[in-house]
Each structure stands twice: as C-alpha cells, then as structure tokens.
Amino acid sequence: MIAEKAVQQREKVDLTFKQGVKDCIPTLLGYISIGLAAGIVGVSSHLSVMEVTLLSALVYAGAAQFIICALMVANSSISAIILTTFIVNLRHFLLSATIAPEFTKYSLLKNVGIGALLTDESFGVSSSKIAKGEPINDRWMNGLNITAYVSWIIACTAGAIFGHLLSNPEAFGFDFALTAMFLALLVLQIESVLPSKLNHYLRLILYMAIIMIVLSFFVPSHVAVLISTIIVATIGVVTDK
Amino acid sequence: MSIHYPTLIIILGCALVTVVPRIVPFLVVRNIALPEPVLKWLSYIPICILTALVVENFIIQTNDSVKVNWPVIIVVIPTLLIALKTKSLSITVISGVGMMALLRFFLLS
Numbered sequence: 001m002i003a004e005k006a007v008q009q010r011e012k013v014d015l016t017f018k019q020g021v022k023d024c025i026p027t028l029l030g031y032i033s034i035g036l037a038a039g040i041v042g043v044s045s046h047l048s049v050m051e052v053t054l055l056s057a058l059v060y061a062g063a064a065q066f067i068i069c070a071l072m073v074a075n076s077s078i079s080a081i082i083l084t085t086f087i088v089n090l091r092h093f094l095l096s097a098t099i100a101p102e103f104t105k106y107s108l109l110k111n112v113g114i115g116a117l118l119t120d121e122s123f124g125v126s127s128s129k130i131a132k133g134e135p136i137n138d139r140w141m142n143g144l145n146i147t148a149y150v151s152w153i154i155a156c157t158a159g160a161i162f163g164h165l166l167s168n169p170e171a172f173g174f175d176f177a178l179t180a181m182f183l184a185l186l187v188l189q190i191e192s193v194l195p196s197k198l199n200h201y202l203r204l205i206l207y208m209a210i211i212m213i214v215l216s217f218f219v220p221s222h223v224a225v226l227i228s229t230i231i232v233a234t235i236g237v238v239t240d241k
Numbered sequence: 242m243s244i245h246y247p248t249l250i251i252i253l254g255c256a257l258v259t260v261v262p263r264i265v266p267f268l269v270v271r272n273i274a275l276p277e278p279v280l281k282w283l284s285y286i287p288i289c290i291l292t293a294l295v296v297e298n299f300i301i302q303t304n305d306s307v308k309v310n311w312p313v314i315i316v317v318i319p320t321l322l323i324a325l326k327t328k329s330l331s332i333t334v335i336s337g338v339g340m341m342a343l344l345r346f347f348l349l350s
Contacts, residue, residue: 027330027331033331033334033335033338034334037338047248048243048244048245050243050244051243051244051245051248051252054244054249054252055252055255058252058253058255058256059252059255059256059259060259061259063294064255064259068251068255072248072251078247078250078251078254081251081254081255082251082254082255082258083258085254085255085258085259086258086259086262087290088290088294089258089259089262089263090262090286090290091286091287091290091291092259092262092263093262093263093265093266093283094283094284094286094287095263096262096263096264096265096266096267097266097269097270097275097280097283100266100267100269100270101270103267104270104271108268111264111267111268111271112264112267112268114267115263115264115265115266115267116260116263116264118263120330121330124330173337173338173339173340173341173342173343173344173345175341176313176316176337176338176340176341177334177337177338178294178298179294179295179298179313179317179320179337180320180324180333180334180336180337180338181330181333181334182291182294182295183295183317183320183321183324183333183337184324184329184330184333184334185287185291185330186288186291186292186295186324187321187324187325187328187333188328188330189287189288189291190288191328201288204285204288204289204292205288205292208288208289208292208293208296209292209296212292212293212296212297213296213299213300216297216300216302216307217307220302221297221300221302222297224293224297225290225293225294225297228289228293229286229289229290229293232285232289233282233283233285233286233289234282236281236282236285236289237278237281237282237285240281
C-alpha cells in the first residue's frame with residue numbers, strides 16, 4: 001500500500017509541465033532547422049518578417065507554411081491556397097484522433113488547447129510514450145506542446161530576419177528541407193506499420209508515385225496530391241485483407 | 242514590416258483550416274465512435290499524402306512542359322537511406338539540406 005502510493009507519487013512528480021519541456025528537447029533541432037528554413041523561404045517568397053511570425057503563430061504547421069509560400073509565389077488564388085492547406089493538414093485529424101482518447105477526462109477547454117498545438121513531432125513523442133505504457137497527462141502534454149510552439153515561432157522569425165541577409169537561400173539547399181522532412185515522416189510512418197501489412201503499404205506507395213507522376217502531366221501538382229491520395233487511400237481500403 | 246490584407250486573409254483562412262482538423266477529433270471522440278471503414282480510409286491518408294508530397298518534388302511543372310527535377314531525385318536517394326538508418330527527423334533534414342547544398346555548389350562551380 002505504501003509502495004503503491006510511492007509509485008503514484010513519483011509518477012505525479014515525473015509528469016510535470018517541466019518534464020514535458022525536457023521531453024521536447026530532442027525534437028527541438030528539427031523544429032529549429034525547419035523553422036529557420038520556413039522563415040527564409042517566407043521572406044524569399046516576399047512575405048514581411050511580421051507576416052512570417054504571424055503565419056508561424058497562427059498556422060503552426062511546417063509543411064503547410066512551405067506550401068503556402070510556394071503557392072503565393074505561384075500567384076494561386078486565396079481559395080486554392082486555403083483548400084490546399086486544408087488537404088495538407090488533414091493528416092492532423094488522424095494524429096488528433098489517435099491522441100484524443102488519452103485526454104477525455106479533462107475539460108473541453110484543455111482538450112481544445114492540446115489539440116490546437118498538436119504536431120507531427122509532439123504526436124511522435126506522446127504516442128511513443130503511450131506505446132511504452134507510460135502514463136501521460138495534461139500538464140506534461142502542455143509542457144511538450146508549448147515548448148515546441150514557442151521554439152517554432154522564434155525559429156521562423158529568426159529565419160525571416162536572417163533570410164533578408166541571404167541573396168540566394170536555394171544555394172544553401174534549404175528548399176530541400178521540406179522534401180527531406182516528408183521523406184523522414186514517411187519512413188517513420190512505415191516504421192509503425194505491422195510487418196504483415198508492410199507489403200500492402202509499400203504497394204500503395206508505388207501506386208501513389210505512379211499516379212502522381214501521370215497526373216502531373218494534366219493538373220497542377222497540388223491537385224494531383226489530392227486526387228491521387230483519394231484514389232490510393234480508397235484502393236488501400238478495398239485491397240485490405 | 243507590414244502585413245498585406247490578402248496575406249492576412251490567407252493566414253487567417255489557413256489557420257482556421259489547420260486548427261479545425263486538429264481539434265475536431267478531441268471533441269468528437271468524447272461522444273461518437275467513427276464507422277470502421279472511415280477509420281480505415283483515414284489510416285491510409287498519412288502514407289499516401291506524404292508520398293505525394295515527396296514525389297511532387299521529382300518534377301517541375303511549367304506552363305507547357307513537365308521536366309524531371311534531377312537534383313531532387315539524386316539527393317532523395319541518400320536522404321532516404323539516412324532516414325531509414327537513423328529514423329531521425331532532424332538528422333534526415335539537416336543532412337538532406339547539406340547534401341543539396343553540396344550538389345548545388347558542385348553543379349554551379
């Protein structure tokens with residue numbers, strides 16, 4: 001009884017806001033490098049430093065921020081940019097759906113706060129903790145989320161200020177950060193797939209590549225992303241055993 | 242140091258469509274269970290969309306032609322190997338950017 005209490009006590013101590021901050025540190029390099037790149041891409045896409053800061057604070061999604069910049073440079077319509085952002089960030093729905101059951105006992109406001117700041121990285125850290133059977137709570141999650149959020153805004157703003165000093169950011173390869181990030185996220189996704197499902201997923205990736213390339217001859221690439229994703233996700237359901 | 246009106250509309254619109262998918266599951270999961278086929282379909286979305294966003298960079302679309310983006314294809318291969326080996330987002334991104342910078346340096350010089 002006493003030992004049990006001691007364990008509970010220790011769990012409570014470990015699961016502080018501060019522990020969440022500590023658990024965020026390994027992911028900070030990713031946030032900072034991509035945030036700097038997002039800031040540089042932002043100013044080279046003719047956004048002001050203030051617009052970059054606002055974009056990172058309100059949208060808070062690396063992939064979407066790169067795409068928003070690219071579409072603005074390409075003079076896409078406002079509705080096309082918003083629709084594309086919606087499509088690109090639909091994956092957050094799945095991340096949230098996976099994490100949400102852990103927080104049903106907390107207030108609606110706390111759930112909204114945790115959901116609004118959920119990213120690929122904070123999802124990764126929290127879901128691996130859940131998979132290991134370690135408990136998580138609201139304070140810990142907030143420590144993780146808020147550290148990431150503040151770091152992201154600072155990195156994007158610093159990138160935007162620094163970016164003004166660079167005449168040609170492409171020469172430094174920063175435009176490739178997005179592709180490399182998606183590739184790493186894809187590998188991490190495949191990593192979590194059951195071995196028995198691996199072939200199924202690899203086949204879907206092959207279909208995606210083929211359909212994407214074929215569609216690119218007929219429609220703008222962001223439309224190709226939408227159409228091929230809908231087609232292949234449906235193939236995935238139909239061919240799933 | 243200014244904010245243009247159309248840019249502000251884009252930022253606010255994008256913020257809204259980003260925050261809604263992040264929050265809705267937290268509100269829904271308290272009461273309703275999504276149908277199995279919908280959950281299954283959604284489970285394929287991340288891998289599909291991430292593949293699409295990588296493959297998107299393999300080609301350059303212009304008004305009247307489609308070209309292969311060779312630098313991206315060349316750098317994607319070692320980047321994939323690093324991602325598989327390290328399983329690290331930050332190492333993959335940093336080394337990918339570094340390799341692209343090196344490739345551009347040698348192509349330009």
